[in-house]
Amino acid sequence: MYRKILITTDGSAVSSKTACAGVEFAQQLGAEVLALFVAPEYQYPIYVEIIPPSYPSEEEYRAAMQRAGNEHVQSILESCAQKGVRAEGMTAFAESAALKIVDVASQSNCDLIFIGSHGRSGWGHLLLGSVTNKVLSHTKIPVLVHRLIKDPRPA
Template identity: 70%
Template structure:
């Protein structure tokens, strides 16, 4: 049914559990896995005309975020490899993670976006899960939201 599944991660405990469930789902489908980590765009300090010495240069920031992306997508890649699935990982940069997720899914012809949710209701739902809600409202692709009933241990 699905040939290529985009599994998103932000490195949180929720997204780590979601990633495990995503790979298991992909294995059941026999689908390829693409892991995605979206880092914030580099922000120049706007309050000064000269970049302070302690502020990272853009190149340093990009290198650090690429390493961070590899750390966060690494477990997904290892799990997909162990499951015998074709797999790849992408670290992307954007100020709006939701829009970048939709863009990457389209660009790489993913059939499904697999994302996590904290499973909160009421006011908690309003405060969290905004990325998932934005993805749901900006894509025509199917989005499977893996809902955690209980917060994972840190």
């Protein structure tokens, strides 16, 4: 059925729960996993004429985001290792996380994208947009949307 599954993470509690479900799904199918974290591109401050000394350089920003991405992806890789699922991880940079997810899935020959949904509706959805909805509208690869019934954060 599915041989290679792309599992996305943004480091949130929702994406961590989604990743766990994705790894279990991959184990059941005997599929391999590509774990992906997409970091936003570096933004120069446009509101000042001189960049403040405390503002990180592009190199510092990219290094910090690479470390954060590696941490988020590492937890998925460890989960895969515990369950005997072959996996690799990747951190990418892009203006649009959704388009990068679609591109990576296509370039890496993934045959399923396993992604979470925060479950926002109404104004929250309209104002914040949805990476999941954008992925759904831009890919030809099947997408499995994992939606949590309750908030994973502690009460």
